[in-house]
Amino acid sequence: MGTIRKGILVLDPRTKILLLLGINIFVFTNSHVCAEMLVVAALVILLLLCGVYKTALKSTITYIVLLAIKYWILPFCPEIIMTSLNIVVITFRKLLPCVTLGALLVQTTPIRLLMHAMQKWHLPQAVIIPLAITVRYFPTLHEEQQAISDAMKLRNVHGVFQKLEYIYVPLMLSASTTADELSQAITARGIDNPRPKTCAVSMRFHIQDYVLCFVAIVLVIIAFVLL
Incomplete structure (x- = not known):
């Protein structure tokens, strides 16, 4: 399916x-x-x-x-x-x-199956690539936010404003880096190859x-x- x-x-x-x-x-x-x-x-x-x-x-x-x-x-x-x-x-x-x-x-x-579904609709790569990166981007940010929260618990960080600072400032700084890494990962898998893709x-x-x-x-x- x-x-x-x-x-x-x-x-x-x-x-x-x-x-x-x-x-x-x-x-x-x-x-x-x-x-x-x-x-x-x-x-x-x-x-x-x-x-x-x-x-x-x-x-x-x-x-x-x-x-x-x-x-x-x-x-x-x-x-x-x-x-x-x-x-x-x-x-x-x-x-x-x-x-x-x-x-x-x-x-x-999974991202690969979502991309395969859009390719079956013959959508252009200019639509498929940004959408695939966007769908994978938010779960990646959530995983990073969970890691930061775990680190704050280990260091006994208390206070609402401190938590907001220690969570959102690192997330904002790493947002562009995460997007670049996802783009490079998808490019390394041959997403920009014009030849037809296959799926198992x-x-x-x-x-x-x-x-x-x-x-x-x-x-x-x-x-x-x-x-």
Whole structure:
């Protein structure tokens, strides 16, 4: 199937990309909270079926907290605070389904198979290379942040501001270096070779892929109808 098997459901990388595009278009053109809640609930179920349990739990808790702030806390706040925080809450709420599905794509799809999926669509290398570097870039930064956190625990670093300084300053300094290293690693593997690439993994659609691709198309159609 071309993915890392974690749960009972395995999806083709192209299905995840199409579903991500469909969810993005639908969420940012939809203004109905009920429809948004149905989409988030469906995504959580999808993540559970794919075996991405931690992300499903975090997304559920985050969405419930955002809804609680929107409808139970902000109405009792002063108008200035309500106006300012309302924009932030709505923005995070709109981004949550996209981030959730993006986490599913990153956690269950190796980079080489994601690149192979895009090559089967005959996308230009100018699109494939930056996307592959971007997808690998954020997990690398997360691993580095975890290493810095472990080092701070060993040295008994306390205080919120100290932790922010010791985490984000090194991350900002190493961000460009990490991007260069990833670019060199992908180049060393022959990504810029114009000859057709081969893959040992058989990549084809199954019934669940057709169903989810149909769902993505329906979401896009609904989004344009509601405009």
